[in-house]
Amino acid sequence: MTTPIIPTEMTFFARFESDILSGKKTITIRDEAERHYVPGTTVDVSTYEDGRWFCRLEILSVEPIAFSDLNDFHAQQENMTLTELKAVINDIYPGIEKLYVVNYTLVK
Numbered sequence: 001m002t003t004p005i006i007p008t009e010m011t012f013f014a015r016f017e018s019d020i021l022s023g024k025k026t027i028t029i030r031d032e033a034e035r036h037y038v039p040g041t042t043v044d045v046s047t048y049e050d051g052r053w054f055c056r057l058e059i060l061s062v063e064p065i066a067f068s069d070l071n072d073f074h075a076q077q078e079n080m081t082l083t084e085l086k087a088v089i090n091d092i093y094p095g096i097e098k099l100y101v102v103n104y105t106l107v108k
């Protein structure tokens with residue numbers, strides 16, 4: 001039996017940093033490769049572009065979601081409209097239907 005590796009790091013595109021730090025963005029939607037975050041653990045967060053650390057987040061939950069089931073509540077939690085959110089996700093994960101909502105809170 002293999003021991004699961006608990007992720008301790010997460011990256012975000014730098015353009016989302018201010019929304020995360022202000023508490024306006026409280027979820028991120030990731031693909032299969034990033035579904036292994038564990039509720040109750042904390043992760044160090046840095047920018048995807050240059051690896052600059054900017055905060056720690058506590059993972060609250062990780063729930064599967066189909067792209068076609070994304071709704072206005074998800075968009076609100078991302079501080080976007082649903083149209084914007086779907087466009088962002090389509091850009092990052094083109095054609096991927098099976099996704100995961102990672103809910104987090106800023107560690108102060």
Ligand SMILES: CC(=O)Nc1ccn([C@H]2C[C@H](O)[C@@H](CO)O2)c(=O)n1
Nearest residue numbers: 011012013016028029030078088092
């Ligand atoms: C490497 C990678 O995939 N990085 C990501 C993925 C997603 N995000 C943001 C963009 C949206 O706000 C949500 C939904 O995917 O999460 C990101 O910043 N970096």
